[in-house]
Amino acid sequence: MFKGLGNLGNIASMMGSLQSLPQKLEELNERMKSETVTASSGCGRVTVSMNGVGHVQSLKVDPELQGAEMEEAIVDATNAAGAAAKQLFASAMSHMTQEMDLNLPGMDNILSSLTGGG
Numbered sequence: 001m002f003k004g005l006g007n008l009g010n011i012a013s014m015m016g017s018l019q020s021l022p023q024k025l026e027e028l029n030e031r032m033k034s035e036t037v038t039a040s041s042g043c044g045r046v047t048v049s050m051n052g053v054g055h056v057q058s059l060k061v062d063p064e065l066q067g068a069e070m071e072e073a074i075v076d077a078t079n080a081a082g083a084a085a086k087q088l089f090a091s092a093m094s095h096m097t098q099e100m101d102l103n104l105p106g107m108d109n110i111l112s113s114l115t116g117g118g
Helices: 007-034 067-099 107-114
Strands: 036-040 046-051 056-061
Touching (some): 007 046, 007 067, 046 067, 056 067
Antiparallel strands (some): 036 046, 046 056
C-alpha cells in the first residue's frame, strides 16, 4: 500500500499498529488472567498457582510444615510462581509485538525488565 514511500510507509504502518495497541493489550491482559503457572518451593512441600497477571489462584502446603520453615517455603514458592507469571506475560507481549510488526527501540529492554532480567 505504501510502496515507494520508503520510511514514510514504515511510519504509516507503525502508526496503524500503534492505534490498535490499547485493544491488543486489553485482549492480552484478559487472556493472561485465564493462563496459569505453577511453581513449588525448593523443598517441594509448597505449591503456588498464579494466573498470568500474578494473582495467586491456589496454595498447597504440606500439613507437616510449621513455623519458619513453612513461611520460607511459602515465600519461595510464591516468588517462583511470580517469576514464571512474569516470564509468561513477557513472552506473550513479545509475541504480540512481533505479530503487530512493532519493532520499537528498547522493547527488548522493557520486556527484560518485566521479568527481572534488566
